[in-house]
Amino acid sequence: MPIEVTPGTTDTPHAAWLVLPRLRVQNANAISSPMTWGFPSVTAFTGFMTALERKLGPDAGIRFSGIGIVCHGFEAQVTPTRQGVYTHSFALTRNPVLQDGGTAAIVEEGRVHLDITLVLEATISDALLDDDQRQACANAIAQQVAGMRIAGGSIMPPTQPTTLQTRQRRFKAKLVRQESGFEQREKQYKRLSRQWLPGFALVSRDDVLHARLADMQNNAVPDTPAPTLLDAWLDVARLNIRASLHPDTQAVEWKPDARPGWLVPMPVGFAALSELHAPGTVSGTRDPRVPFRFVESVYSIGQWISPHRLSDCTHLMWQPTYAPDTGLYRCTNTYAEHAAAAPQTETYVPLSIAD
Known part of the structure; x- marks a missing residue:
């Protein structure tokens, strides 16, 4: 049933974190503004959060108020130019031929492959207070995310680790209820953040x-x-x-x-x-x-900082x-x-x- 969302709400049994670990995004947009290039804009991830909430619908029992970004891998699709190894150009693709058989002009499109973990601040309904129900909800959300896009890039299946224990801990979507009390919540975040290493979190400066x-x-x-x-x-x-x-x-x-x-x-x-x-x-x-x-x-x-150096998950959220x-x-x-x-x-x- 529909629920109300208050950003930054803590110390309530309905406050939770949705962890989407190790998402591989292929050909995401690397030119997010007229003056910068590289990692996609934060607005691309907040837009993904809004799109996910709309796809889940009002009866899913979960609402999002913020999103945290942790990057594990960044592979820009660039090639060195003749000017030297420090000068690169984007690896561009030519569009299909025109109706008259002629070749279309190349449009400058920067692309990048990403390996990221997303942490969404959520408010859940009473139906999701049970552990089994929350995990079932997380599994359903993971299936929904697999068919979506992030910053224009396609979400690919994660590279599965060899051990079952590592796969369950690091590569499985989780809907975690926040502990009550600052100290308990801080310890809970420290346990979660160690699973996001090696990686860097994007924060504002x-x-x-x-x-x-x-x-x-x-x-x-x-x-x-x-x-x-x-x-x-x-x-x-x-x-x-x-x-x-x-x-x-x-x-x-x-x-x-x-x-x-x-x-x-x-x-x-x-x-x-x-x-x-x-x-x-x-x-x-x-x-x-x-x-x-x-x-x-x-x-x-912004600043890239190791997630284990943050003391609270709220500092991670956008x-x-x-x-x-x-x-x-x-x-x-x-x-x-x-x-x-x-x-x-x-x-x-x-x-x-x-x-």
Whole structure:
């Protein structure tokens, strides 16, 4: 029967985690925004969460409020170019011939093979409080997921391990009830996170972006344009190597800037460029039955961190949010608040930068 979902709900018998381990995704989209490439956007996974909930239907007794992403393998479909081993190009496929027999133009499509584990924060009904019923639900969801797509990529059967014990522990979908109490839930997460190794979890680091902007503004050269969020985003996204004089030998030393971890630029949502149009009033839309508006990509900084270094599963979760006043569709994650005191202002870096 339909149930209500409160994001981040804990200490209730209906709070659970759905673990979909070791999903192999073939030919996922590697170009998720106009300015970044690589791992698919977080919005692709929140969209997968929404699509899965719709396929299950309101009578499934389970609702999702967040999704965590752990990557075990990343294989970009690229080939080295003649410029050198550090320059690569996407391995593209030519489209079928046209009606007149001519060859169609090649469309730039970046592809990547992924090996990932998805952890969905869920609220379950009373019918799923029984262990056997939860496992039956997890098995049914795994069958449903096998016929879906993630970031445009096809979900392939996992490579089965040789031992039955490892197969049951790491390669089987599980619907786990959350323990009551912070300490019990922390121990439960530690047990689960060890099963996701080796791998790296994607979390938000908005605090690093704002800290870098403040540092650039404090060290800005007089009579020059003030640094913006875009400047800070580009500075964090690249590897900076600076020259300095050794105090004793007066020799020049080149050192990279210190970084708090494996930081990556990434899109985290969309910002509205127009008003919300009524369904069917804009031609060429994907679904003429729903409202439509023009948007642009929103960027932030993420970090890949080993899942066993997180203290709580809530720090792993990404939740889709919407601000009607600003037209901001953004995926949020609470790890930045745990790592450092996050600023009170909304953090996003659209193409036309605004603070």
